[in-house]
Amino acid sequence: MSYRFLKGHGTENDFVLLPDPDGTVHGDLSADRVRALCDRRAGIGGDGVLRAVRDGERWFMDYRNADGSLSEMCGNGIRVFARYLIDHEGVSLPLEVDTRDGIKTITSNGDDITVDMGSPEVFTTTKVSVDGVSHEALHVSMGNPHAVTFVDSLDEAGTLLEGPGYDHAVYPDGVNVEFVVRRSARHVAMRVHERGSGETRSCGTGACAVMVAAALADEAPRGTAYRIDVPGGSLEITWTEDDRILMTGPALLVAEGTTDL
CATH class of the missing domain: 3.10.310.10 (Diaminopimelate Epimerase; Chain A, domain 1)
Structure with a gap:
C-alpha cells in the first residue's frame, strides 16, 4: 500500500x-x-x-x-x-x-x-560520560528527560553518535544529553545526543532544558530571552514569569x- x-x-x-x-x-x-x-x-x-x-x-x-x-x-x-x-x-x-x-x-x-x-522540572545533578570522560550534568525534564552539562569546548562531546553513558537508575527510559558552551551573555551553543536517534543537528526540548540550566546558573530574571545555537541554526528560548518555556524557531x-x- x-x-x-x-x-x-x-x-x-x-x-x-x-x-x-x-x-x-x-x-x-x-x-x-x-x-x-x-x-x-x-x-x-x-x-x-x-x-x-x-x-x-x-x-x-x-x-x-x-x-x-x-x-x-x-x-x-x-x-x-x-x-x-x-x-x-x-x-x-x-x-x-x-x-x-x-x-x-x-x-x-x-x-x-x-x-x-x-513548565520545566529541575532535579538534582547527575553524571554522564562520553569517550570514558565523566561530566556533571543537571537533570531537567521538558516532558522528556535531559542531562545538561557545561564544558569548555564542544569537542568534549566527543563521539556522541556512539551514545553517552548515564545512570540508568535516574533515567530508566534513556536520556537526551546536551553539551553546552557559553558564547556571550544570554547566548550559548550546544551539541546533543537524542535517545533513539543519536547525535542530531538540533533538539528543541534540549534547547529548552539548556536555557533552564543556563538561566539558573546565571540567576537570570524571568522573561530573559536566551539564544541557543545548535549545529543546524539558532532557537530563542524564554522562561516566563508564570513558569512557562516559550521556544521560537x-x-x-x-x-x-x-x-x-
Missing part, C-alpha cells in the same frame, strides 16, 4: 510526516516501519516520524524516534507539525496540539513559530510524495 508523506525540518532536525487524520492509514505504525522511513540510505531519512492524527477538536502529534521508540515530546517536531497544519490542513494560529506530554499552544512570531512548551516543509515503505 502506498501512502502520502511530507519531509520537514526545524533547524535541520528533520522528520518524516505522515498525514493520518482519521487514524486508519498508520494506526498500526510499527517500529520496523519507522526505522525504514528514517533510514537515510534505504528510506526517506529523518531523525523521527510525526504522525498527524485528528483527535476530536484537536490534532494529535504521534511522535516516534528514529529507532521506532515512542517519545513524549519533540520541540522542533511540533513546529514542523504546525507548519503542516497551516499549509495543508487550513489551520490558523493560535492553535492547540495534543501530545503525549499534554496540550501545547502554538503561535507565530513573524516567519518563525513559537510553542509554549509548558523556524519550521520548513521541503518535500512531499508517496511511499510504500
